[in-house]
Amino acid sequence: MDDTLRSLWAQRPIDLPRLGVTIIVWVAAFFAIKVSIRIFYNVFLHPLRKFPGPLVGRATHLWRAIKIQSGDLPQTVKKLHDIYGPVVRIAPDELSFIESQAWKDIYGHHGSYEMAKNPKLYSPQGKYQPDTIISADREHHTMLRRQLAHGFSERSMQAQEPVIREYVDLLMCRLEEHSNNGRNPLNMTSWFNFATFDIIGNLGFGNDFGCLEKSYYHPWVKAITHNLKNIATMRTLVHFVPSYFLYFLVQVGVLKGRKDFVNYSKDMMRKRQALEVERPDLIEGLLKKKDVLVSE
Incomplete structure (x- = not known):
């Protein structure tokens, strides 16, 4: 049968x-x-x-x-x-x-x-995304904020003033050069951005991006804009796909802005750590606790 x-x-x-x-x-x-x-x-x-x-x-x-x-x-x-x-x-x-x-x-x-912080908003890649001061829980956030506070203290801000003044002076010189004594119109948004990111680069990573010197946007600065767009994309996709899929999209380069931003930031941070000198910048307090942060 x-x-x-x-x-x-x-x-x-x-x-x-x-x-x-x-x-x-x-x-x-x-x-x-x-x-x-x-x-x-x-x-x-x-x-x-x-x-x-x-x-x-x-x-x-x-x-x-x-x-x-x-x-x-x-x-x-x-x-x-x-x-x-x-x-x-x-x-x-x-x-x-x-x-x-x-x-x-x-x-x-x-x-x-x-x-509680909504993980879909603050950590769309889930466990594949490292904590930041924005996404960290209360205890971790408190520790990060305490270390960052050194860079924003009155003493540190006063020590940073000469650094900021140098970039303001350089900005004025570059404006004078490119404006041809006021005869050429300039895109002031770009020039203010050049100065801002150079100051951030110096105070945050120990080295500027050369935006004012070369009159252009450093790739890391461009990556910031693309990263913001990618974050918006992840915030929309996280409601329809699992977090590991978003991590996969970043790793394979579909969300290229996010990947470039992270890689540039890591490179700049390694260069800052290699200086091995105390500076009155924004992350000196974090570097003093780098062993604790890495262990966590």
Whole structure:
């Protein structure tokens, strides 16, 4: 009997195209049902369902993702507050507040209690993303802030004044050279950026980027802009894909701005550590605790 059944099955033709279409239809139907259930829950059953906001924003993260990628989310949210009032639901799990009291209620100190940081916002790559002073928990953040405070003390700021003055003087000289005694118009946004990043480079990494000297944007400065765009992309994708997938996109170079920014920052930090001299800069306090930071 078993041999007969196997023989009949072996003789039965398999329509691969039809089988493929059937699988695709079933998979699509499964995801359609899953998305429909999620939308129904977000609109009618979610704990934030009573807060006002655009229906598409309350139903799915897709609306917010599109607004972030287009770059006009802040302007759009401002318009929504004009319509709905001080609290607006701009995503299924996100509220926007416009009143100052909200800042104190959310981010203020409440004894031992602290509002947890949303990992999808602060650490979209999950465990693959190292902690920063922005994403660190309360204990780690306190330690980092304490070490950085040395660079922002009154004594350090006074010691940094001659360094800053040198770059201001260089800026004025470069403006005079390129303006041809005021006859040539200059893009002052670029020149102020050149001066700013050179100062940051010197005080943060012990060496400037040569922006003022060469009248151009150093690749690390360009990487900052691209990194900000990549961060926006990760903030949108994190609601639809797992964190390790975002890490993979960074590593293979799809999110190239993020990868370049991290690599340039590491190179600059290694050069700063190689100086092995005390400087009144912004990260001298961190370097004094580098062994502790690395062990963590």
